[in-house]
Amino acid sequence: MAESNGVQAAVDIPADKAEILARPLEERDDIVVCENVHKWFGDFCAVRDVSMRVKRGEVVVIFGPSGSGKSTFIRMINRLEEHQQGRIVIDGIEMTNDVRNLDAIRREVGMVFQQFNLFPHITVLGNITLAPQRVRHLPRSDAEALAMRLLERVGIPEQAQKYPAELSGGQQQRVAIARALAMQPQIMLFDEPTSALDPEMIKEVLDAMRELAATGMTMLCVTHEMGFAREVADRMAFFDEGALVELGPPDQIFNNPQEDRTKLFLDQIL
Amino acid sequence: MTARAAPAPLPPATTVGLQGWLRQNLFGSWGNSVVTVVVAVVLAWFLVNLGSWVLVEADWTVIISRAPLYIVGLYPYEGYWRLCVCLLLISVLLGMSWRAWPGPARRFAFAFGAVMLFVGVFPHEMAPEHRALLLLNLPFIGLGYVLTPRPAEAHSGRLEAMAGGALPPALERVAIFSTPRRMVIAAFVALVLIMILILGIAGVPGLDPVNPQDLGGLMINLLLAFFGIVCSLPIGIGLALGRRSSLPILKVACVIFIEVIRGVPLITLLFMSRHILPLTFPEELNIDRVYLAGITITIFSSAYMAENVRGGMAAVQTGQTEAAQALGLRGWQTTLLITLPQGLRNIIPAIVGQFISLFKDTSLVYFIGMLDLVEMGRVSVQGNQEFIDNGREVYLFIALVFWVFCFSMSFISRRIEGALGVGRR
Numbered sequence: 001m002a003e004s005n006g007v008q009a010a011v012d013i014p015a016d017k018a019e020i021l022a023r024p025l026e027e028r029d030d031i032v033v034c035e036n037v038h039k040w041f042g043d044f045c046a047v048r049d050v051s052m053r054v055k056r057g058e059v060v061v062i063f064g065p066s067g068s069g070k071s072t073f074i075r076m077i078n079r080l081e082e083h084q085q086g087r088i089v090i091d092g093i094e095m096t097n098d099v100r101n102l103d104a105i106r107r108e109v110g111m112v113f114q115q116f117n118l119f120p121h122i123t124v125l126g127n128i129t130l131a132p133q134r135v136r137h138l139p140r141s142d143a144e145a146l147a148m149r150l151l152e153r154v155g156i157p158e159q160a161q162k163y164p165a166e167l168s169g170g171q172q173q174r175v176a177i178a179r180a181l182a183m184q185p186q187i188m189l190f191d192e193p194t195s196a197l198d199p200e201m202i203k204e205v206l207d208a209m210r211e212l213a214a215t216g217m218t219m220l221c222v223t224h225e226m227g228f229a230r231e232v233a234d235r236m237a238f239f240d241e242g243a244l245v246e247l248g249p250p251d252q253i254f255n256n257p258q259e260d261r262t263k264l265f266l267d268q269i270l
Numbered sequence: 271m272t273a274r275a276a277p278a279p280l281p282p283a284t285t286v287g288l289q290g291w292l293r294q295n296l297f298g299s300w301g302n303s304v305v306t307v308v309v310a311v312v313l314a315w316f317l318v319n320l321g322s323w324v325l326v327e328a329d330w331t332v333i334i335s336r337a338p339l340y341i342v343g344l345y346p347y348e349g350y351w352r353l354c355v356c357l358l359l360i361s362v363l364l365g366m367s368w369r370a371w372p373g374p375a376r377r378f379a380f381a382f383g384a385v386m387l388f389v390g391v392f393p394h395e396m397a398p399e400h401r402a403l404l405l406l407n408l409p410f411i412g413l414g415y416v417l418t419p420r421p422a423e424a425h426s427g428r429l430e431a432m433a434g435g436a437l438p439p440a441l442e443r444v445a446i447f448s449t450p451r452r453m454v455i456a457a458f459v460a461l462v463l464i465m466i467l468i469l470g471i472a473g474v475p476g477l478d479p480v481n482p483q484d485l486g487g488l489m490i491n492l493l494l495a496f497f498g499i500v501c502s503l504p505i506g507i508g509l510a511l512g513r514r515s516s517l518p519i520l521k522v523a524c525v526i527f528i529e530v531i532r533g534v535p536l537i538t539l540l541f542m543s544r545h546i547l548p549l550t551f552p553e554e555l556n557i558d559r560v561y562l563a564g565i566t567i568t569i570f571s572s573a574y575m576a577e578n579v580r581g582g583m584a585a586v587q588t589g590q591t592e593a594a595q596a597l598g599l600r601g602w603q604t605t606l607l608i609t610l611p612q613g614l615r616n617i618i619p620a621i622v623g624q625f626i627s628l629f630k631d632t633s634l635v636y637f638i639g640m641l642d643l644v645e646m647g648r649v650s651v652q653g654n655q656e657f658i659d660n661g662r663e664v665y666l667f668i669a670l671v672f673w674v675f676c677f678s679m680s681f682i683s684r685r686i687e688g689a690l691g692v693g694r695r
Contacts, residue, residue: 078595078596080592080595080596103598103600106595106596106597106598107598109596110596110597111593111596113589113592113593115587115589117587117589117590117592117593118593119590119593119594119608119612120612121611121612121615130597130599130607131597131598131599134599134603134607135597135598135599135603176593179597180596180597183597183598
């Protein structure tokens, strides 16, 4: 199939970004700062006392058993869930109830969902151009040119005029990635992006994510794709019962986990 | 191509085709067979009797001689041509729909054209110029068709697959209804023209104002139902949004309005609008009962519409709102661009259902003294010695008219549902 090799090897990285990316991770600034973050659903504590700092351009894979609070955690980073205690700062912007801060943060953060959540009533092109036109006020022609560049990047420019329902799951998820990228975010959140896909489509989505990581995008991915994590992640975060149990490079997590719970979980899934 | 497998075995003859169908549905067991035979006998007896009455005993003179009363009420004869022109405008819109949406609209255009042809050539008393105007509907459907480009140019994507045949390039160039927006504008202009033609304007020769009370027959049922639905859609959307609003006062006001209106029968509302509401009006304000009926029906219908819209929006998955929020769309943008369009698409069947029910309910306006189709039927029988025994014919005719309209609307609705993919994502 022509679509599956759609990931382009060469990608343009803007000069200012390239300069930051040239530095080693330790010397870059923190783009996501979470300090003692808590979240409850009723009396149930879904996320407890999570502190995490993510460097610019870093790829963090978040994993853990279901119900461990990992999705809730990344949904707090663009405030699809509100944190009730602690502090979240995104690229220097404090997450508060102030609508201007929230707008600014949502412009910085793109998100890809497990169920794609494409808008079924508009075409693929319309899905991608909607937010750039309505939120960033790009003229239609610019938004469409941008959308076509992004569709080429994820390898499906020929699907632009179709409706989401006419695409395979893998194609839909790649459109969702293009849609999030169209807002030119600094950070991308992935909430189990391949969990709803048939096995043969997982690769095409992971390829698109690999390519994105190679451009220096800051990424927080909730995923169970351990091969992807080993290959792409700078650090991995293991969540259990709402708490961040262990955070470290893949080498440590896979070969020398510091916590018994991490080891137990990895033994179960690998 | 994959390698060819051995030919698949055929199903047993007793399970497919006519034989299979009969066996499965009518003669599956002894009990079923007995029920089938009994029902068939009763049905045959009923149909034979009805048929012989319809064809032999019934006297249909009353329908033919009173046809104008049933269709347009007491509308002045000099204005009939204006109504014919209204039909022509509808023909253009139908032709446009046929081209833009060949699946659902084609049969409707065909049926409309067939009725016009039938009435136009039927041997009864009718002025030749009216006959000519009715027959002119056929070319006007074609005109609407020609003025609309192929769907591929008007829309893109899935409608393309349904596109009708191509026209010669010279004809394609005159297509003025080339975008959905232009089509909507054309429909709106046509509706305004229709209202002007029906009601007339003072001082314009040939367009003498018509006393609203002379509107009657099927025309008033259709007008009230149509304008009721068209006006109640935006009001209903507003009420539904208000009910979903986080502003407590707005929300409570909408809830009270909706629940009060839904809790009262239409006939009561009509009575109140006619006999109680005017007491609160200033003396000089004299709103005709036709308009009062229209307003009442709109208000009644918008409360139900609000609940439909609310239900349709509630059925939109929460992931849609989350995706919109994550993209940075504001609350009102999310509602207008994401939730509302999907919600409205969900409720197309419900809107048509409501239209059908409202269309039938409009016959209640007899209660405030209007001569709709049903009331006109009653009057034409009871008010005339000659036809005093023809009640059965008249009411059968009226029932048939209502059925034809309601059935064709639900037919269209099912086709639109299919074309829009309601129920699948």
